[in-house]
Amino acid sequence: xxxxxxxxxxxxxxxxxxxxxxxxxxxxxxxxxxxxxxxxxxxxxxxxxxxxxxxxxxxxxxxxxxxxxxxxxxxxxxxxxxxxxxxxxxxxxxxxxxxxxxxxxxxxxxxxxxxxxxxxxxxxxxxxxxxxxxxxxxxxxxxxxxxxxxxxxxxxxxxxxxxxxxxxxxxxxxxxxxxxxx
Numbered sequence: 001x002x003x004x005x006x007x008x009x010x011x012x013x014x015x016x017x018x019x020x021x022x023x024x025x026x027x028x029x030x031x032x033x034x035x036x037x038x039x040x041x042x043x044x045x046x047x048x049x050x051x052x053x054x055x056x057x058x059x060x061x062x063x064x065x066x067x068x069x070x071x072x073x074x075x076x077x078x079x080x081x082x083x084x085x086x087x088x089x090x091x092x093x094x095x096x097x098x099x100x101x102x103x104x105x106x107x108x109x110x111x112x113x114x115x116x117x118x119x120x121x122x123x124x125x126x127x128x129x130x131x132x133x134x135x136x137x138x139x140x141x142x143x144x145x146x147x148x149x150x151x152x153x154x155x156x157x158x159x160x161x162x163x164x165x166x167x168x169x170x171x172x173x174x175x176x177x178x179x180x181x182x
Contacts, residue, residue: 065115117144122145125145
């Protein structure tokens with residue numbers, strides 16, 4: 001008993017360039033969204049020193065890079081990271097427009113080293129920064145967030161995810177070219 005020819009609808013659906021275009025668009029959007037995490041993964045392991053009280057140089061600050069800064073907190077709030085289900089503390093540093101997101105609720109450190117988050121991630125910290133301002137922190141309107149303890153080349157998931165997306169985009173680009181050539 002032969003299985004017969006494949007169903008025509010499925011054959012057309014598989015070869016439709018519209019699906020390849022949609023898949024390429026989705027892959028591109030997801031790659032764009034994950035690019036900051038991949039860029040940080042590939043960034044230098046040598047921290048940019050932003051200074052200490054009385055000698056800050058925030059002009060050297062680069063988003064998505066490993067930075068180090070010394071300072072005393074002007075205010076602190078406890079938060080819970082919804083994704084990781086862990087307790088964190090967000091500290092507003094005295095004399096700086098820099099908030100530090102650090103693990104735990106322990107005694108604040110005097111020197112903080114970690115990832116300076118891109119401006120697009122500021123919305124994630126808006127509530128914590130508002131609470132810091134209520135407690136007396138004067139961070140200004142152009143505040144930044146340093147995620148203490150986050151180092152380059154430690155989180156492989158964004159790199160693996162991006163590699164899988166690139167592979168999927170390549171397969172769809174090949175299918176699109178093949179269907180357009182006839």
